[in-house]
Amino acid sequence: MLDKNYQPQNFEGDVYRAWEDARAFAAGRGDREGARPYTIVIPPPNVTGSLHLGHALNNTLQDVLVRFERMRGRDVLWQPGTDHAGIATQMMVERQLMERGEPDRRAMGREKFIERIWQWKEESGNTIVDQLKRLGASCDWSRLRFTMDEGLSRAVRKVFVELHRAGLIYKDKRLVNWDPELLTAISDLEVEQIETKGHLWHLRYPIEGKTFDAGDPSTFIVVATTRPETMLGDSAVAVHPDDERYTDLVGKNIILPIVGRRIPIIADEYSDPEKGSGAVKITPAHDFNDFEVGRRHGLAIINVLSKDACLALQSNEAFLQDVELTPQLKATILEYNGVFRFAARKMIIERLETEGYLEKIEPHLHTIPHGDRSGAVIEPFLTDQWYVDAATLAKPAIDAVKRGRTTFVPKNWESTYFHWMENIQPWCISRQLWWGHQIPAWYGPDGKIFVAEDEEGAKAAAKEHYGKDEPLERDEDVLDTWFSSGLWSFSTLGWPDETPEVARYYPTDVLVTGFDIIFFWIARMMMMGLHFMEEVPFRTVYIHALVRDEKGQKMSKSKGNVINPLELIDNYGADALRFTLSAMAAQGRDIKLSSSRVEGYRNFATKLWNASRFAEMNDCVPRADFDPGSAKLVVNRWIAGETERTGAAVTEALEAFRFNDAAGAVYHFIWHIYCDWYLELIKPVLMGDDEAAKAETRAMAAFVLDRALQLLHPFMPFVTEELWAKRMPEGEHRESLLMLSEWPTRQGLQNVEADAEIGWLIKLVTEVRSVRAEMNVPAGVKVPFVIADASAETKARFATHDETIKRLARVETIDFGTLPSGSVQIVLEEATVGLPLQGVIDFGAEQERLRREIDKVKSEIAQITAKLANKKFISRAPTHVVEEQRERKTEAEATVGKLEQAIKRLASL
């Protein structure tokens, strides 16, 4: 017996265990031996993370696809795993150490600290996996991988070595985005540009050979800057070559205030004559654009900052070069050295102002780069880092999408992908962190680099190079997390070993992810997959929206608007959450989730539960020997057809990744067709005494419910599986699993006559109910029916559905003949149904109602008439459209006739 109420928490855990016990998620199951593979690799969540709504959406959609394809007979591999998430995890553990008052990572030392992270990974690594299981994710958990597993680490080393050998990974000294808080380089993608209200400081730089006079503009040149503290590292002033104001000055020098360095005035198109004074200071060590200008003009690169963004002037060779070390400068160096960048800014501004070098300060709106993890203002910083030649790797990746070997859904994301890929910059992959894959590069005593998969390899190469054993030191840095993520689509299958899984499951079928990681992840997987596997990593990329709160704001802990998916699961069940997310998946970029929506779909599960209870109470048990095509009752033939129609709609929608349409189709079918109509229509049969009709109807009700459970299963796996198992005769339990059952396909069950007849019946009942409500006929009152002008067919229909009509329309008796005076009348096709209700209803109101009906139909007729009068419409519109309009007009005119007759009858009282 099913419980009286739907309570998901009572069975979701058991259902999941039953799946796992049956190894139903396993790829390469025996029953799928000859089957086509279907592969999805999970976007690996952070190993120490916990489930948020983004994960819930992402994994629900993957699970819907995977369950759908598994039921369609494919050999499904949904490859799960977690990501080590370098910076995020390291930060988290560091914060933990701080909170617990333990020594920080430096005090602890690298080895111990890493050990500590592994410990934390062991403790918390299963949290996210358990949470995905609660959501119902049917990943092959036996194949769970972690980006720092030995196998995957080997893949990382091999890729590094091979790309290095091919010249696609190299070490370079250039400006990087330096995070002075985390003390590491980060890639362009990890930098967030934030628009900020700041200032533009206009500085007077005195021209060499003239006596500086703040009141005489001919003695100085004005430069505008947003970062005055970097002026200590200026090595030129640039003006536009066509800027006539400065033509005479090009080639001359200025004397840098405070420092006294003599620097040239150069002509370079980088400076914009429209902006500020038209002259800009050039600081190659602290600005990406200036770096390029410096390169073009062979300027000195004078770094005046330390790694933690403090002024570093003492013993700074570049700074002191070509500068006269006056006692005053000595004092300045002492005063400024070690001062943090923002404090230094203030000091320098004050000093410039006192000495007359500050012309003016303007408010200025500009974007400032921030680290996405630390939030610190990023410092362009000159360092040695490892780079990937992304431009070269991008070419085949662009080509593959252009040729359609990989397609994006929705398609318009392809342009985003192209735009970025076509303008791609070298990818900085080294990070000054401890948690991650340590770069497989070793340095000889003279700094010579040996890249090899392991230390032995490096030693051997060094021995060959030096002719003897030399001590080697390994590069301390680790790789960007996304470097290993980029290999995910094949490293998880066992590459570089030639495993059967690599052969069978690569390339994968679909990648499901949010648009926020198109650059971070999709692009890199495309590049790496094509380079190492010579085949795209996935045929289709399905891009879904991001989940926001009900006000459309990004969910964040600091805003306190985070909806925890596990709470939703606790309150409404995993199925309700999954269905909600599927139904909302169509949305463009954001999904604004509210719990009322989830509640609504929980109610849907309740509805299904109760329908199953109804089936149970009426012995509607699945019968293996039942052929739905053999049904004799119209209502049964009709529902069989509706079921098939729905099946086709769901299938088609899922094939096209239209999750919302698929969910909508099955929702509408179960609630508004099966429950609202079919179950109501068959009640008289089930309660009647025609045993043959009862048997057929029970079997059909059970058959359709089974089909409904199948179609709903990808979206609501728990409740459907539970009902599937329990929908057997008392004491029995279905052995087969729904999730491994065969997805319904067409078997020719649709029937035009049955559709027409049940359509007529539904219309009749609906109109009667509507009129009753409008005429304020109390729901409890049973009314008689008198039907005029009924054709033989209509009479037969009334006979067939006699009991049903009486029950659903609350009818007392049904007679054919002349309508008694004072009837409420309903026009239904050729017949007019009269409800003789003298004394019960208000005739003025009835007259009014009929008139409104007539007006409505007449206005429709007018519209159609105008259309048909239009010769161009007749000649240019497709024939079937014209025909359809004609038919509608004829029907409408007939209806008006009937309605006018009805009014006459009413008036003839």
Add this chain to the structure above:
RNA sequence: GGGCGGUUAGCUCAGCGGUAGAGCACUACAUUGACAUUGUAGGGGUCACUGGUUCGAUCCCAGUACCGCCCA
């Protein structure tokens, strides 16, 4: 500055050349033997604006306004 997306019922959003839809909310009625986590009925929309294409435009095209995102 460049690019992308949005503007449809009170709210959140589907639809996208031929009679405007869903969920929630709202109103009225109803406890009839699956279901109040319910049923029945109902109200509510010049589909942002202006032009164009078309026999016909919420839908296609162009422009405008406002909102949002990405990139520089």
